[in-house]
Amino acid sequence: MAPRVVLVGPMGAGKTTVAGLLGAAWGLPVRDTDADVEAVAGRSVADIFVESGEQAFRDLERTAVAAALREHDGVLALGGGAVLDPTTRDLLRDHRVVFLRVGLSDAVSRVGLGVGRPLLLGNVRGRIKALLDERTPIYEEVAGLTVDTDGRTPEDVAREIEEALA
Numbered sequence: 788m789a790p791r792v793v794l795v796g797p798m799g800a801g802k803t804t805v806a807g808l809l810g811a812a813w814g815l816p817v818r819d820t821d822a823d824v825e826a827v828a829g830r831s832v833a834d835i836f837v838e839s840g841e842q843a844f845r846d847l848e849r850t851a852v853a854a855a856l857r858e859h860d861g862v863l864a865l866g867g868g869a870v871l872d873p874t875t876r877d878l879l880r881d882h883r884v885v886f887l888r889v890g891l892s893d894a895v896s897r898v899g900l901g902v903g904r905p906l907l908l909g910n911v912r913g914r915i916k917a918l919l920d921e922r923t924p925i926y927e928e929v930a931g932l933t934v935d936t937d938g939r940t941p942e943d944v945a946r947e948i949e950e951a952l953a
């Protein structure tokens with residue numbers, strides 16, 4: 788068993804949204820590792836960051852990603868920073884990974900004030916720029932396919948993935 792597709796990309800790329808559309812189109816279950824971490828911890832991602840720190844979140848996330856890659860037979864969306872973990876990157880080599888690319892201005896308009904996204908607190912635009920600069924090469928490294936999402940609807944993005952994997 789393995790996910791049909793694993794979506795990676797920065798906050799605001801549309802991983803959760805597009806995963807839902809692909810699951811509906813294929814009649815497959817959808818899983819999102821941010822939701823898995825929240826279920827295990829019994830707290831929101833934001834609360835875990837504030838109360839226990841980012842490293843505690845990353846430890847929970849590593850375990851949640853490994854479990855989902857092993858068990859989930861549908862569409863899987865990863866948290867935006869999951870690919871920072873070298874163990875996760877190793878595991879992803881055996882999977883169909885799609886990078887949802889988003890540029891700075893579309894990402895900023897999609898995340899709004901960044902509510903619920905603790906890494907964006909204070910300076911949404913500056914934080915997203917830094918994360919895009921730092922992580923884009925990592926997303927490109929783990930993904931077999933990159934799909935541009937700027938100026939496109941989630942439906943259009945999902946359709947491109949469906950066609951590419953058909």
Ligand SMILES: Nc1ncnc2c1ncn2[C@@H]1O[C@H](COP(=O)(O)OP(=O)(O)OP(=O)(O)O)[C@@H](O)[C@H]1O
Pocket residue numbers: 796797798799800801802803804805821864866867897898904936939940941944
């Ligand atoms: N292609 C798109 N065009 C316009 N808006 C979009 C697009 N994709 C997603 N959105 C909107 O952007 C917001 C963020 O999308 P979503 O939560 O799916 O991103 P994400 O990649 O899962 O982010 P995170 O890493 O924070 O979980 C949502 O309000 C969603 O409706």
Ligand SMILES: O=C(O)C1=C[C@@H](O)[C@@H](O)[C@H](O)C1
Pocket residue numbers: 797798821832865866867868869903904905906
């Ligand atoms: O890009 C990131 O590092 C994050 C993205 C979100 O999906 C959450 O996993 C959390 O807010 C951290």
Ligand SMILES: [Mg+2]
Pocket residue numbers: 802803804819821864
């Ligand atoms: Mg998401």
